[in-house]
Amino acid sequence: MKPLAFEYKRVEFTTQALEWLQEAGENARILAGGQSLVILLNMRLAQPTYLLDISHCQELNYIRQDKNMLCIGASTTQAQLQYWSDLSVVSPLLAEAIPFISHYQIRNRGTVVGSIAHADPSAELPLCLATLGGQVVLHSRKGSRELHAADFQQGMLTTAKKNNEMVTEVRFPVAKEGHGYAFDEFALRRGDFAIVACAVEAGPEYICLGVGGVADKPVVVQWPRSQQALFSQYLNDLAWALQAQDDQHASAAYRRHLVRVLGQKTIETAISRCSRKEG
Numbered sequence: 001m002k003p004l005a006f007e008y009k010r011v012e013f014t015t016q017a018l019e020w021l022q023e024a025g026e027n028a029r030i031l032a033g034g035q036s037l038v039i040l041l042n043m044r045l046a047q048p049t050y051l052l053d054i055s056h057c058q059e060l061n062y063i064r065q066d067k068n069m070l071c072i073g074a075s076t077t078q079a080q081l082q083y084w085s086d087l088s089v090v091s092p093l094l095a096e097a098i099p100f101i102s103h104y105q106i107r108n109r110g111t112v113v114g115s116i117a118h119a120d121p122s123a124e125l126p127l128c129l130a131t132l133g134g135q136v137v138l139h140s141r142k143g144s145r146e147l148h149a150a151d152f153q154q155g156m157l158t159t160a161k162k163n164n165e166m167v168t169e170v171r172f173p174v175a176k177e178g179h180g181y182a183f184d185e186f187a188l189r190r191g192d193f194a195i196v197a198c199a200v201e202a203g204p205e206y207i208c209l210g211v212g213g214v215a216d217k218p219v220v221v222q223w224p225r226s227q228q229a230l231f232s233q234y235l236n237d238l239a240w241a242l243q244a245q246d247d248q249h250a251s252a253a254y255r256r257h258l259v260r261v262l263g264q265k266t267i268e269t270a271i272s273r274c275s276r277k278e279g
Contacts, residue, residue: 003041033110078107130218131210180274196258202270
């Protein structure tokens with residue numbers, strides 16, 4: 001199937017996109033890397049009148065550290081972030097997660113912000129943003145606003161973005177001294193959608209665990225490190241609370257099993273990295 005006819009507009013400056021979004025509203029869609037949107041267009045699940053291509057908008061192509069945040073512009077590709085020389089130091093969680101994103105051909109075109117805005121519950125980048133407690137920056141012609149990751153992603157492919165807004169930047173908190181980070185996922189094949197994915201930030205006082213691929217959006221919990229002996233029980237409780245469903249890829253029981261096993265493994269890895277820094 002092919003998409004319905006639309007008018008293509010190449011965006012050179014952010015102000016252009018915001019003007020067109022204000023005029024067209026729900027009839028316009030932002031195209032960045034197109035790795036998710038083009039599929040929706042071909043299946044006619046998305047039928048915009050206007051397609052606004054920001055992939056050539058240089059003012060939105062950047063990676064920079066601003067105090068305690070790693071800021072990434074809307075036209076920055078996943079490959080650019082993956083091969084950014086400071087990534088493993090500034091954000092070890094992202095450095096470990098990005099290679100799990102599909103295949104390198106997809107990462108060469110797919111954008112970091114596009115993945116966040118698409119809000120797939122199995123996607124790695126929304127999970128990392130939620131686990132770290134990151135932010136999403138939205139702009140419209142009338143102004144801007146910043147949303148916490150938990151407030152931005154509201155469900156499967158559903159966000160708090162308004163029709164006249166575009167996501168211009170996402171912000172990941174940088175790695176904290178003395179904290180350990182780990183990411184892992186299970187998929188039927190490398191590069192497939194995650195059946196279960198886990199991201200962990202372990203600090204001296206707590207661990208923060210994010211789980212993707214089970215609920216309709218990433219779910220993040222925080223437990224005291226002092227209660228580490230109870231983590232297996234906490235993971236079992238979490239596995240049931242996520243209300244996994246059977247589908248063609250895995251049964252609900254298998255997803256619960258993966259939450260327990262993969263969650264425990266990822267937590268232990270993050271804690272071991274935290275311990276090395278503390279020593």
